[in-house]
Amino acid sequence: MENKIRTESNDPLKPSDSKVLIITYYWPPAGGPGVQRWLKFAKYLPDFGFQPIVYVPENPTYPIVDNKLVAEVSDNVTVIKQPIFEPYQLASFFSKNKTKKISSGIIPNKKKQSFLDKVFLWIRGNLFIPDARKYWVKPSVTFLEQYIAEHSIKTIITSGPPHSLHLIGLQLQKKLGVKWFADFRDPWTTIGYHKSLRLSTYAAKKHKKLEYQVLNAADTIIVTSKTTKTEFQAITTKPIKVITNGYDNEAVGNQKLDIAFTLAHIGSFLSERNPAILWESLVEILAEVPNFKSHLEIKLIGAVSQEVLETISSYKLDSYLNNLGYISHEEAIAHQKKSQVLLLIEIDSADTKSIIPGKLFEYMVSNRPIVAIGPEDSDFAEIITSTNTGVFFRYTEKERLKNKILDFYNQYLEGKLQSNAVGLQQYSRKNLTKELASLLNSNQ
Numbered sequence: 290m291e292n293k294i295r296t297e298s299n300d301p302l303k304p305s306d307s308k309v310l311i312i313t314y315y316w317p318p319a320g321g322p323g324v325q326r327w328l329k330f331a332k333y334l335p336d337f338g339f340q341p342i343v344y345v346p347e348n349p350t351y352p353i354v355d356n357k358l359v360a361e362v363s364d365n366v367t368v369i370k371q372p373i374f375e376p377y378q379l380a381s382f383f384s385k386n387k388t389k390k391i392s393s394g395i396i397p398n399k400k401k402q403s404f405l406d407k408v409f410l411w412i413r414g415n416l417f418i419p420d421a422r423k424y425w426v427k428p429s430v431t432f433l434e435q436y437i438a439e440h441s442i443k444t445i446i447t448s449g450p451p452h453s454l455h456l457i458g459l460q461l462q463k464k465l466g467v468k469w470f471a472d473f474r475d476p477w478t479t480i481g482y483h484k485s486l487r488l489s490t491y492a493a494k495k496h497k498k499l500e501y502q503v504l505n506a507a508d509t510i511i512v513t514s515k516t517t518k519t520e521f522q523a524i525t526t527k528p529i530k531v532i533t534n535g536y537d538n539e540a541v542g543n544q545k546l547d548i549a550f551t552l553a554h555i556g557s558f559l560s561e562r563n564p565a566i567l568w569e570s571l572v573e574i575l576a577e578v579p580n581f582k583s584h585l586e587i588k589l590i591g592a593v594s595q596e597v598l599e600t601i602s603s604y605k606l607d608s609y610l611n612n613l614g615y616i617s618h619e620e621a622i623a624h625q626k627k628s629q630v631l632l633l634i635e636i637d638s639a640d641t642k643s644i645i646p647g648k649l650f651e652y653m654v655s656n657r658p659i660v661a662i663g664p665e666d667s668d669f670a671e672i673i674t675s676t677n678t679g680v681f682f683r684y685t686e687k688e689r690l691k692n693k694i695l696d697f698y699n700q701y702l703e704g705k706l707q708s709n710a711v712g713l714q715q716y717s718r719k720n721l722t723k724e725l726a727s728l729l730n731s732n733q
Contacts, residue, residue, distance in 0.1 A: 308340045309729060310437065312429070312457055313448040314422060316345040317362055320355030320618065322534075322556065322647035326474055327448055328361060329537050329718040330725055335365040337726035342366075342442070344433065346373035346425060353592070357617045371432050373425040376417060415492045419477070419499055420451040430460045437465055444729060446511075448472040450480070455503040462506060468732050471507035474534075476517050479640045500524070509732060511725075514668040516643030532724050533672075535716040536650040541619060544627035549586035550701050551611075552660070552694075553628035555621050556648050558589060560596040561636040564662050566684060568604040570691035574698070581698065585609045590616055590624055625655040629701055630694075633673075635663035637684040645669045650716050653678040658697060658708045662690070678710045 311331060315323035331341040347370035362368065417423055437445070445467050447458035455471050462469040477500045478493075488496070504510060504525040511530050512518050518529045552571075574581050587601070589612045601610055616624075625631060631652045635641050645668050652659050653672075659679025663670065670681035682690045700706035714720060 307338050308342060308440065308442045308444070309334065310433070310442050310445040311341055311343045311448070312433075312445060312454050313343065313345060314349065314451050314454060315351070316343060316368070317358035318354050318356045319349070319351040320353035320358065320615065323450075323474065324355075324358060325618075325647055326472075326534055328358070329535070330722050331366045332361075332363045332537075333719050333722035334726060335363070336719070337723060339726060339729060340365075340367070342440075343368045344429070345370055346422075348372055350375045353615055355617050357619055369436070371425075371429060373422065375424070376421050410487050413486055415487070415489050418492055418495045419456075420453050422451040423453045423456075426453055426456045426460070429457045430464070433457070433461060434464055437461065437467060442467065444468045444470070444732070446470045446472055448474060449477070450475055452477050452499075452503075455507075456499070459503055459506050462508075469507050470509045470511055470729070470732075471503055472511040473517060473521075474513055476520065476640075476643060477503075479520065479643075509728065511728070514643040514645050516666075516668050520643065530724075530728055532721055532728075533645060533716065534647040534650055535718045535721045536654045536713070537718040539619075539622050539651075541622040541626065544623050547586070547588075547627050547629055549629070550581075550584040550698055551586045551588045551628045552630050552632055553588040553590065553624060554632040554634065555590045555625060555652075556646065557591055558593040558597050558634070559636070560594040561638070562634045563594075563597050563600050564634050564684070565600070566682070566687040566690055567632075567634075567660075567662065568600060568606060570687060570694055571606060571609075572604050573691060574695060578695070578698070582609075584698070584701070586611055588624070588628060589613065590621055622651060622655075625651060625657065628657055629706055630697055631655065631657050631659045631679070633659055633661040633663075633669070633679075635661075635667060635669070637664050639664060642667050645672065649673070653708075653710055653713055653716070656708050656710070658706065660690070660693065660697075676710050676712050678708050678713075 311327055313327045317324060317328065327343070331343055334341045343366055345368060413421060445458055445461060447454045449455050458469045458471060461467055478496050501524055504521055505527060507527060509528050509530060510521060511532055512521065513531070513533050515531055518531050521529055571585065575585070587606060587610050589610065592615060593612060601607065633646060633649060633652060635644055635646065642664050649669055649672065653676055659673060661669065661673055661679055661681045662684065663681065665683050667681070673679045673681050680693050697706055
């Protein structure tokens with residue numbers, strides 16, 4: 290492969306000791322939550338004396354595209370690109386829809402998986418370890434080894450998932466002795482969909498081995514939650530820093546509230562996130578409160594699994610459903626601000642206690658109350674409670690959930706429904722970037 294530098298910024302680089310190379314897969318025009326973290330870090334790093342150089346694939350297969358995000362790439366960021374080969378490009382020949390859903394983490398319920406679903410999942414889990422972007426590792430190392438030497442770069446950051454990108458960092462550290470920060474937006478072997486990949490014993494051990502190698506080689510590990518930090522501390526003695534996701538000052542202004550009593554879920558609505566206690570609560574309120582049916586609207590924005598839609602139908606809630614599909618990040622922010630109540634739902638599993646959805650922080654600054662459902666001791670429950678931005682429910686708390694929805698509905702009727710948040714500034718993207726810059730400085 291030709292090592293030709295493809296650059297999207299002509300700004301001169303700062304002195305070599307302020308350069309930081311960020312290796313990430315998700316970058317505009319990629320849509321969804323995965324792109325936001327490093328898009329925003331790169332935006333603010335120059336304010337703290339660092340020149341971000343972002344390395345991304347030239348021809349990626351993004352499951353979600355949001356072209357409006359391209360305009361959000363800072364002029365102070367240098368972007369370099371190299372081609373990538375992805376098996377999804379071949380697999381889509383057989384079923385474009387299935388490969389797109391699997392690549393975005395939407396995996397059908399085991400009981401409803403077709404033969405083709407099972408085949409795709411087995412191939413994804415057993416032949417592409419750690420993931421289907423593994424073929425970008427070798428050419429990237431070859432290209433970046435030369436680029437890093439030519440530009441005197443001393444610090445690199447890899448961001449996963451896809452966790453194959455950490456293997457790029459692993460090899461570059463061995464070859465060049467650069468300082469390497471491994472950023473985990475999500476866990477590796479305990480991520481929610483990992484158990485659904487039909488892993489063989491060999492494949493499961495291989496994932497564990499690679500995870501161990503990365504965690505014990507990186508100079509510093511960055512995670513987004515306290516639970517992931519605790520989990521990784523059982524594997525490595527390397528320093529681990531928690532830097533959560535956050536919110537930015539978006540250009541979207543105040544919005545006129547929806548006329549309907551809208552319960553809005555924004556983001557991927559996976560099969561495992563299908564909250565029966567919510568649907569049951571709504572059915573009971575519809576039967577008990579005469580006017581509720583004239584006000585209720587269930588608003589779903591983003592990729593929604595077929596199982597969730599079928600469940601909503603089985604509860605006869607179809608007539609209240611407004612399924613908008615994927616919209617731009619800008620439009621999603623607008624809906625967050627005008628919906629009456631925001632839904633945040635996580636899989637009911639011990640493995641997902643560490644997941645703090647990126648959209649939580651945008652929810653928190655929307656001035657709309659959050660109804661959150663998840664496993665006991667979820668990290669995001671603590672954040673919601675401490676910031677007074679909503680109410681968290683375990684999957685066993687249906688009556689409490691039902692009563693809170695009724696409470697919010699009554700506030701809506703009185704025109705008094707809102708959030709009274711406190712202590713949000715700590716989660717601003719700029720403050721979080723300041724934490725990152727301090728970490729980078731301490732390792733110079």
